[in-house]
Amino acid sequence: MAYVPLADQEVELHHPHSWVTKYVWSQDHKVIAIQYGGTAIAVGLVALVLSLFMRMQLGFPETFDLIDPNSYYQSVTMHGMIMVIYLLTALFLGGFGNYLIPLMCGARDMVFPFMNMLSYWVYLVSVIILLASFFVSGGPTGAGWTLYPPQTSMAGTPGHDMGIVLMLVSLAVFIVAFTMGGLNYVVTVLQYRCRGLTMMRLPLAVWGIFVATVLGLFAFPALLVAAIMMLFDTLIGTSFFMPAVIESGTALNYDGGSPILFQHLFWFFGHPEVYIVALPAFGLVSDVLSTHARKNIFGYRMMVWAIIVIGLLSFIVWAHHMYVSGMHPYFGFFFATTTLIIAVPTALKVYNWVLTLWEGDIRMNAPMYFAIGFIFTFIHGGLTGLFLGNVVIDLPLSDTYFVVAHFHMVMGVSPILVLFAALYHWFPKMSGRMYHEGMAKLHFWCTFLGTYAIYLPMHYLGIHGVPRRYYALGTTEFMAPATQDANTAITIAALFVGASQLLYFINMFWSLRYGEKSGPNPWGANSLEWQTPDTPPIHGNWGDTLPTVYRWAYDYSVPGAHEDFIPQNTPESEEPTVDEEHFDPDHDVSKADL
């Protein structure tokens, strides 16, 4: 059958006819992206406030009466789940995926715009269900974001009745939303790239989002299976996961279930989830670094392969989250080995980012600050991952602040720094205006130094043996009195970082109205989204004719070219010829043969 991609179809797009169809029930990928992004950031702020409640308690125990032990556990759980799934996954894939994929692929929209719209609204329903759990009797679940049975359903756990049910239903609904969106992203990248745009000419941002989406499609079913079976256990009384339990002297109606089975299912989803968040960050930061260093990304092919290899490996490392569950030593050995192997492609990416900066004509714009900050935090968080990947080192460090510091550095701070890099980098395209550079840099320093002030001491507390998940540490023999001082300092830093995020919001709202007009391509970037006829791009993106791509997205500082960038849609004939007199082949940065 002859195949005609959307990019070339004569079919009318779903043009909006009213305010409601344009901004509410919109099928335009850019509006959906902003809806996704706005919702994700809003719910993320709830999670941020929850973390500040926890820090107030830990930093100043018995001073504030904000939360009791129950609401502490509820805050831990909701903070974790919201940040990982409802903020990071939704913002990277639903937000940036939606905005950038069609634009970077030179398409007019996603393949299935209606399904794309549905994906957002179903996501919103999942968020509402999740937030509704704050208002039911017993409150939200306090089982920890991993929701391990049997503790989720025990009377001692807050939210063990309605809270956990709403959490599981919300996750199932989220997975439905993600699957609808994910199929769209994957098929759009595979099938709807414009003429001349081969897969290996795609910007790394698209590669990162694409592979992360594939991971999501194959990993979320594990969470769905776990959620469905746990719902049965909770609501109907089956014993899929629930073992025989005695609660306050009374035997419950459960028998023989396997809590370890839940852990396997959860982490079979949970570990790829780390890369569902990390791979889009890898992709976006590559493009930001290359654009602002005015240099081609170092080792493009290696970067693509590394993304794919990391994606594949992420499915065979899950049990390194379960070393303390009592596994066979050979099993632990296998998972420690695969975990350490995954460091190879990851380290390769880090080297390539640094080498992209090497001898670049670096423009120290705010996105570049955040991107370079990410390299620091990611190396830091990645190296502590090597500690925890080893069984013998993990066992004593498990359930201490070291683990908290590790995962916050590697999948909290690092992706968030990339998110800010990306939000500042693409803000001029999304709004047509520039943000305030000084305020953005101030925002960077507050966030970067502030997060280090939070998480660096946590590593030491962890090595010292301070346990995580404790509402109050109290006084023990093994914890030095300085532990409490460190906790107080961390809390002050956390409050500072939390408050400094206001800078971002003030900057964005101020710039939307008063920012300088940015023009279509303020950074001199090559990828297609900067070449749209309108800024911000209007419905249909490309006016009458679709772009044709003649080159990859990284032709920066090509020797002899009039400008230091050549957009992807510049034909060879318009490419300036090399001025032989001034061309020194030894310094030809565009031909790094890797």
Place this chain on the structure above:
Amino acid sequence: MKSLKHLADKPWERKGIIGGLKPEGVFDTAAEKVALGFFLVVATVLFSLFTISYFIRMELPDWRPLAEPAQLWLNTGLLVLSSALFQLARNKVKRGEARNVLTLYLAGGIVAFLFIAGQLLVWGGLQEAGVYLTPNPAASFYYLLTGVHALHLLGGLWVWSKTSIRLLSGSEPKDVRLSIELCTLYWHFLLVVWLALFAILSNT
């Protein structure tokens, strides 16, 4: 594979248009088919994980094997028939014939409804025999697996009903050819899933 070979491209070396006059997808087929392909992989992962959980849970001491009712053979026959009817409709529409396509397509969906009704009857029978969702985990899994499978089938029937309405309201079969092809593919997939589930349930 063509797309795998592309992974070795050196995009910084080659300038100019690569490919023909039109944009080219990785797969030379309709986007809907690619999307369904991905969805089938997702559903395969889902059912595989349920199955793996089944085998792990089976090892624990409170498991009491279930005697599956013979009616399941009849239900399996219905699903095979449904799949076959879809295949016949698809063959006809692929050859460009319009005759009997509507009848075959409608019959395929109706037989699928009969399969679901048959599954419900088995559920009723089990309940009468005192086999409930709890406490036997084998029974819990039986209800869960057959239920999830039936839900997938209902999702397919929703698409089937939309296409049927278009056919009944006068659309030519060639206009809904893609829908018929996709439904057929999905039905075959669900048949294979059911055969696998049936084999596992009956033998454990």
